[in-house]
Amino acid sequence: MLFVGVLYPLIGLFVAAVTLEGALLPLFFPLVAGLSIVGPLVAAGFYEIAKRRAEGEEAGWSHFLDPLRPARRHGILAIGAMLIMLFFAWLLIAWTLYQATLGRLEPRGLGGFLHALFTTPEGWTLIVLGNAVGACIAALTLALTVVSVPMVVDKPVSGITAVRTSIRAVSANPMAMSRWGLMVALILAAACIPLFVSLAVALPVLGYATWHLYDMLVER
Template identity: 50%
Template structure:
């Protein structure tokens, strides 16, 4: 009975074919992503500027309160939510590819997608990971630096970079953060672009994403490092560079997704 059910499900939901990708695909995706950004830079800067504003507000809150030790974990943790906040860019990329109007208002079309509930399901997983990361960062700081909270950025930096406890915290914190980042990369690398593009459930999209990660692990990890470096560069000048980096990465992620899976294996998502 169980075998019959498994066979029936396999026939109804055949596995999505996954391509092998290389570093050349990453380069091509980034080039196409930047070209797409240049073609619609006015619209995309308008949308992308929302994220620097959010980052500045969050940083102001942290720097002005007792949460100074969480500033770096917050900045790093926001990248865990990147695949979700880029869903609108995936939609713009899809429309541009299909020859449809890709003005900035269509960024919000994902809210009207028949797959919106599945997109938000994956988003809730990323949000839970983000919350768990922030909790882990707080615990790591408390273990190594104690309960006392520095009163100024200078005092905080001194305590972190001039003590053995501070360096131990940096090492452990980065290793734990790396584990969270790899988990998010595996789950969302393909799943969110697929949910924007195709009529597929969240579970199947996540499974396909993990399979694509496992098949192309070295390349996908290289992609993750590339994303992290570009986000760090974009965030350095008061988060302002994210207005360019985020749209470019959103488009590039779409192009990498289209090179990773055989999209014809899945039906298109229903659209309003």
């Protein structure tokens, strides 16, 4: 569990190292933000452990990968494929927005990029549109996964059934789910600020909290 908690910050630091001084600089923020799209897959192990604890079963790091066992992994793999496609769709949209706005100015280096981003109309257009699209992608990810990933860990159901249940649960509780999504976004954003290191704590906490939210939303 500790390894998974530390792995995410390491991925964030790797993304920063690769993008900040290269041609992929405009994708730094979309890549970091996009990690939250696949975050529910990482949390599957935490769901498994939370489930075992709730049922009074043995719960340790050795059970973290149980959702990927052959008899249980079909739902996780189906949802994972959907989230990976959504992740790449987000990157494509982000790159298209950049090329249509700030890309026309061809800013050089990190300093030139930040200067153009915050001091030009094209930069502010990118900020507004990028955040608007990102919020929509985040809301879609929440609706698709807040119940579905815990459900395929909890029960032998198909990915499609789990996703449909998740959408229905969010539709039935729009205000509560909106508050939950906003809280998750704020926690992840705050955890990313000190070189991503706080993600090692935030991810397990959010994983266990999401499991208990699922337990309240869905009749098990």
